[in-house]
Amino acid sequence: MATPEEAREFYLAQGGFAGDNAEFLFGYESYDGVSGEQDESVDQPRSIYQTIDEILGRPARTYVEWVGDHVAEFRSGP
Numbered sequence: 001m002a003t004p005e006e007a008r009e010f011y012l013a014q015g016g017f018a019g020d021n022a023e024f025l026f027g028y029e030s031y032d033g034v035s036g037e038q039d040e041s042v043d044q045p046r047s048i049y050q051t052i053d054e055i056l057g058r059p060a061r062t063y064v065e066w067v068g069d070h071v072a073e074f075r076s077g078p
Contacts, residue, residue, distance in 0.1 A: 002010070004026050011022035052060040067074075 008022050008026040011018040011025070013019070061069075
């Protein structure tokens, strides 16, 4: 998971809407438009997403592994 600082830098590098709003989204710019120190009153983003390993309870397989397990289905046709 990316730190808030890494995510901020990523959005700044994207430019456009993401870059234009990165400072505000990560608490480096307040509602009054003043930039500077990070606003400690802003809750830091927390990931609500789980990894595949967490969801499955085991490491994910690669595409090559999946294809190897299903190769007979590809060869038999419809």
